[in-house]
Each structure stands twice: as structure tokens, then as C-alpha cells.
Amino acid sequence: GQNIDQPTEMTATEGAIVQINCTYQTSGFNGLFWYQQHAGEAPTFLSYNVLDGLEEKGRFSSFLSRSKGYSYLLLKELQMKDSASYLCAAMDSNYQLIWGAGTKLIIKP
Amino acid sequence: GAVVSQHPSRVICKSGTSVKIECRSLDFQATTMFWYRQFPKQSLMLMATSNEGSKATYEQGVEKDKFLINHASLTLSTLTVTSAHPEDSSFYICSARRRDYEQYFGPGTRLTVT
Numbered sequence: 001g002q003n004i005d006q007p008t009e010m011t012a013t014e015g016a017i018v019q020i021n022c023t024y025q026t027s028g029f030n031g032l033f034w035y036q037q038h039a040g041e042a043p044t045f046l047s048y049n050v051l052d053g054l055e056e057k058g059r060f061s062s063f064l065s066r067s068k069g070y071s072y073l074l075l076k077e078l079q080m081k082d083s084a085s086y087l088c089a090a091m092d093s094n095y096q097l098i099w100g101a102g103t104k105l106i107i108k109p
Numbered sequence: 110g111a112v113v114s115q116h117p118s119r120v121i122c123k124s125g126t127s128v129k130i131e132c133r134s135l136d137f138q139a140t141t142m143f144w145y146r147q148f149p150k151q152s153l154m155l156m157a158t159s160n161e162g163s164k165a166t167y168e169q170g171v172e173k174d175k176f177l178i179n180h181a182s183l184t185l186s187t188l189t190v191t192s193a194h195p196e197d198s199s200f201y202i203c204s205a206r207r208r209d210y211e212q213y214f215g216p217g218t219r220l221t222v223t
Contacts, residue, residue, distance in 0.1 A: 030210060035214075041216070045213070048210065087152065101152040102152045
């Protein structure tokens with residue numbers, strides 16, 4: 001079956017670095033997405049990886065290992081506004097997104 | 110950019126009535142649109158995939174006679190919740206696919222059924 005696993009909740013300190021892991025199993029693979037979702041709002045796109053390696057975009061970076069079925073989202077210089085849920089989603093061979101349950105990130109001062 | 114709008118953003122209706130939610134891709138044509146439902150503190154749940162000009166494909170457990178989807182044009186898909194009940198209260202989000210891997214979300218519609 002198809003499955004996405006990510007931690008339910010993480011806590012980090014303002015100014016620090018946090019890594020949110022995601023493992024996936026899908027029928028075929030057309031890329032791995034990370035979305036940010038603030039409470040009461042729709043998800044917003046953060047990153048897309050289809051090749052192995054690290055993609056850096058400002059304070060956020062995303063890594064993919066296709067052989068391991070593994071990705072992580074790295075957030076640097078954490079700010080209070082980064083408190084949100086982070087959704088990992090893998091695109092299968094039909095270009096359908098398979099969603100993880102999301103990781104709620106709590107930032108403490 | 111790629112913008113997707115939803116209307117209304119919030120709606121309160123009485124039990125037994127029907128509610129229509131519109132999803133529009135404003136600056137691109139979307140052959141495929143998706144409808145999701147999200148309950149508090151839970152992840153997105155795909156309800157159905159809507160292809161322009163054809164019948165929607167519903168996920169297992171989603172009642173197609175209750176959640177009517179019409180994808181009449183390349184920029185508009187509608188979801189109608191018929192005979193709404195309090196358990197249908199949720200956050201409904203649409204997304205539109207521009208190219209194979211590009212999917213853009215609307216801002217969501219908060220439905221409350223009293």
C-alpha cells in the first residue's frame with residue numbers, strides 16, 4: 001500500500017534549527033513535496049524534490065533520498081511565525097499526491 | 110504565479126440544506142482539480158478528483174450522491190454538499206493542477222452546519 005510517515009509533533013527554540021523527517025512508500029514516484037499549513041488556512045507550497053540531494057531555498061532546505069524513500073525538511077534560524085504544521089506528500093505514478101498526517105511544529109521563545 | 114480562489118470562504122447553513130462551493134483557477138487552465146476535506150488537527154483527506162468534462166472520481170468512503178462535483182470548464186469546479194448535516198462541518202479545500210507536478214491550493218472554505 002501507499003504510506004507516508006512523519007512525526008506528529010516537534011518542539012524547537014526560536015533561532016535554532018529543526019529537521020522534520022518523512023518516509024514514504026508509493027506506487028511509482030514523481031516527486032516529494034513539502035507544504036506549510038497555519039491553523040485555519042490552506043497549505044502553501046514550500047518545496048519539491050524529484051532528484052536525490054539537497055535543495056536550499058532561503059531558511060528552508062529539503063532533502064531527498066529515493067533509494068531510502070526518505071526526505072527531510074530543514075528549517076534554520078527559526079522564527080515564531082514558523083509555528084505551523086508541515087505536510088509531507090509524495091506524488092505517485094498517477095501524479096496523485098499521497099499525504100502524510102503532518103508534523104505540528106511548536107516554536108518556543 | 111498560479112492563483113486558485115474559493116468561494117465562499119466561510120458558510121454557515123442549517124441541517125438539511127445544500128451548500129455550493131466554487132473553486133476557480135484564475136490565471137491558468139486546470140484540467141484536473143482536487144477536493145479535500147480537513148477535520149480539526151487532522152491532515153488533508155482527498156475526497157475526489159475532478160476532470161474537466163467528465164465525471165469526478167471519488168475516493169473510497171465518500172458518497173458521490175452527497176458530495177456533487179461539477180467541473181464544467183477548465184477554470185471552474187464546484188462542490189455541492191447536499192442535505193448537509195452537522196458531521197459535514199469541516200474545512201474544504203480545493204486544488205488545481207497546472208502541470209503534472211504543479212498543484213496549487215485554494216484558500217479553503219469553512220463549512221459549519223447547525
